[in-house]
Structures are given as C-alpha cells and as structure tokens.
Amino acid sequence: MSLIRLSSPHVFKANTSAAVMQQVLLATLPAIFAMTLFFGWGTLIQITLAMLLALSFEAICLLLRKRSLRFFLTDGSALVTAVLLGLAIPPFAPWWVMAVGIFSAIVLAKHLYGGLGNNPFNPAMVAYALLLISFPVEMTRWTLPFVIQGDGWQVASFADTLRLIFMGMEPVWLDTLTGATPLDVLKNRGGMTTEEVWRSSAVLSQGVFAWYAVSGAYLMGGIYLLYRKIFTWHAPVAMLATLFIMASLVYGIDPYNYADPFVHLGVGATMMGAFFIATDPVSCATSNKGKIIFGIGAGLLVYIIRTWGNYPDAVAFAILLMNLAAPFIDLYTQPRSYGHARARVGIKDKG
Incomplete structure (x- = not known):
C-alpha cells in the first residue's frame, strides 16, 4: 500500500x-x-x-x-x-x-x-x-x-x-x-583619466578580455550550481547587484576617474567571490533574508575598498568582514518557526 x-x-x-x-x-x-x-x-x-x-x-x-x-x-x-x-x-x-x-x-x-x-x-x-x-x-x-x-x-x-x-x-x-592586473592599473593610474589609462595600457586595451573570459567561466559554474540547487540565488545576486548599482552611480557622476560597472563585474575575483565564496553555507548567513543582507554588505565593501582603499581587488576582505557579521545577521533575520506567532529577533525573544 x-x-x-x-x-x-x-x-x-x-x-x-x-x-x-x-x-x-x-x-x-x-x-x-x-x-x-x-x-x-x-x-x-x-x-x-x-x-x-x-x-x-x-x-x-x-x-x-x-x-x-x-x-x-x-x-x-x-x-x-x-x-x-x-x-x-x-x-x-x-x-x-x-x-x-x-x-x-x-x-x-x-x-x-x-x-x-x-x-x-x-x-x-x-x-x-x-x-x-x-x-x-x-x-x-x-x-x-x-x-x-x-x-x-x-x-x-x-x-x-x-x-x-x-x-x-x-x-x-x-x-x-x-x-599588473587591470584593477592594479586602474588603481595606480597617476594623474591620467580612466579613458587615458585604458588607451595607454596594453593590459587593458589588449588583454582585458582574458579576465572577462575567466569571469564568464565562473559565472557558468555558478549558474550550474544554482541549477543543481547547491545554493540559492540570494547572496550572489545581492552582491553583484549592489556592486553594479554602486559602480553605476559613481561612474555616472564622474566617468573620468572611476571605472564603469562592467569592469567591476568582469575583472578581478568578483564572479568567483559571488558564486564560490559568498555562498559558503558555513560562513554565510543562513536565512534567505540574511543572505541578501550578506550579499549587499559584501558588494558595498568590495566597491568601497576597491575604489578608496589600498587593495585593488577587495573580494577576500569584503567576504571575511561579512563572515564576521554573519552571526549577528542571523540573530535578526530568523524566519518564523512553525507554530509560533512571530519570528525570534535578536538574542532574546521579545514577543
């Protein structure tokens, strides 16, 4: 039966x-x-x-x-x-x-x-x-x-x-x-504008397609893992969207001194970090809402450190800082448990 x-x-x-x-x-x-x-x-x-x-x-x-x-x-x-x-x-x-x-x-x-x-x-x-x-x-x-x-x-x-x-x-x-990598060249461009350094550097004018191809390969692997439901879309999409929006806003204000958003997505460890590092189930936030917050924080930190910090590619530091914040994020993004009227928020249940 x-x-x-x-x-x-x-x-x-x-x-x-x-x-x-x-x-x-x-x-x-x-x-x-x-x-x-x-x-x-x-x-x-x-x-x-x-x-x-x-x-x-x-x-x-x-x-x-x-x-x-x-x-x-x-x-x-x-x-x-x-x-x-x-x-x-x-x-x-x-x-x-x-x-x-x-x-x-x-x-x-x-x-x-x-x-x-x-x-x-x-x-x-x-x-x-x-x-x-x-x-x-x-x-x-x-x-x-x-x-x-x-x-x-x-x-x-x-x-x-x-x-x-x-x-x-x-x-x-x-x-x-x-x-130097493309991000190194853009970071240490002296007094040149972004357009000038792009034309003068062989790494950017001739070889940047190699880094785009590698990022595309990571994207293919990430899509495969999403298809196999190894992780959910929340953290990687939130990280990439935040980085793209931040880069677009700053580039729109001053295109002469800042890289366009597609450079931030396609050059460096962005795709690797979004799909293979930020999705680590052990060190990432656990709830879907928490993963979105985790991804937003990682995207913001990547752009801030890349643009105004000392390191051209900041994915490792951004992920580690968000790993540190993941337990705190989990405390305030717990979903409602079955049988309870509301979700637990923070260290103590206030409901």
Whole structure:
C-alpha cells in the first residue's frame, strides 16, 4: 500500500557534504580551463600542489584530533579549499607561498575552530588575505594573459613554469610575462583619466578580455550550481547587484576617474567571490533574508575598498568582514518557526 503525501516536510534525496563538494569541484572546471588557456600551465600546477598539500595537512590534523581519516578525507572540503586558493593566487607564485596558504586555510582557519561546519571564516579567503598582506610582491606579480611578439603569443612552457615555481629560477623573459592586473592599473593610474589609462595600457586595451573570459567561466559554474540547487540565488545576486548599482552611480557622476560597472563585474575575483565564496553555507548567513543582507554588505565593501582603499581587488576582505557579521545577521533575520506567532529577533525573544 502506497503512502499518500499530505503534508510537508518530505525528504526525497540525501544531499551529503561529499556530493555537494563534488558538484562545486565540477563547477570550477570552466574556470580552470579558462585560467590555463589564458595564463599558462601555472594554474594547473598550483592547483595540483594545493590539493596534495591540503590532503596532507587535513590528514595530519585528523590524526592529531583522533578523527576518521577515510570519512573526512573523502568529504571533498579540503579539495574545494585547495582548488579555490589555487585559482586565486598568481600562477607563477613560488611553491612555499602555496604551502603557507594551505597551512593557514586547513590548520588555522578550519581545524583550530573544530573542523568542517565550525569555521566562522571561509578558509580559502583567510589564506588569501594572509598571503596578500604577508607576501605582497609574490602575490601581486600576476601572469599576463599573453605577450604579443612578432607573429605569435609567447607563453612559458610547462618545464619552465615548474622550474620557476619550485626552483625559483627567474629567466630573463619573466618580466615580459608578468605585470599588473587591470584593477592594479586602474588603481595606480597617476594623474591620467580612466579613458587615458585604458588607451595607454596594453593590459587593458589588449588583454582585458582574458579576465572577462575567466569571469564568464565562473559565472557558468555558478549558474550550474544554482541549477543543481547547491545554493540559492540570494547572496550572489545581492552582491553583484549592489556592486553594479554602486559602480553605476559613481561612474555616472564622474566617468573620468572611476571605472564603469562592467569592469567591476568582469575583472578581478568578483564572479568567483559571488558564486564560490559568498555562498559558503558555513560562513554565510543562513536565512534567505540574511543572505541578501550578506550579499549587499559584501558588494558595498568590495566597491568601497576597491575604489578608496589600498587593495585593488577587495573580494577576500569584503567576504571575511561579512563572515564576521554573519552571526549577528542571523540573530535578526530568523524566519518564523512553525507554530509560533512571530519570528525570534535578536538574542532574546521579545514577543
């Protein structure tokens, strides 16, 4: 005899942490392909190194905490952190930069707080912010998407990239393959207007399409995760909409000194932050209303720090600050529980 479903809730399918992490890893494939295509072999090497280090540090922490190696190593959380950090740092960064970053993400930002589900901050962004502050030279020497010389594109070979990352050998042509990112150029434009620096910089006039392509790849991955219902639209849409509105307003007032809104959306880590970082279920707000507030705050902070702060791309700092505010947001955005007249607001129920 079949049961008649008359009232909710009903659970139709188990959604384990491992299954969610597998979907997230799958969604990063377009970005990995685009990064490798436009920036060379360094991205694949950094991701591979990050994954090996992440699994090693994860295993050590689990052994010290007397937890099951098989269960926690196969949940995929360490691999997701590794892939996101590998995509975030410059492809030519030395191996020890990645080692410090993965140690910070897995040991300090994750296991010292009790492991998966207990960390208040996104581990990958903790590591990235620490690396950016501690090693500014290594973290700001970004690989250019291409250098046009004669009749072809000059890119570093796989062997040269390995030697550069692991042996520290810097060939004479390295300076021709590395430089500032578009956001760096726009941030440090001297006395030139936005239009003048756009025309004078090869990074902007010739190579900016590579960053747009990478952002498009992150957008594809984010849409896939939305389709698979890994997360809801509230945080990423709120973050992107807020950033776009802020950039549009300021650009409309002074287009000579500020970048247009599409640059803020398509260049830098905006799409990665919106779909792969702000949607972290552990460190983000929990309710739909809270996620919208979280996204609005992240979008505002990204624009404020990018425009008037010291760092050209402020996604990591914006997300970390909103991670800090997430518990407070949750206190004031709890939905009404079934059977109660009103929702709990704040620390104490005033109803």
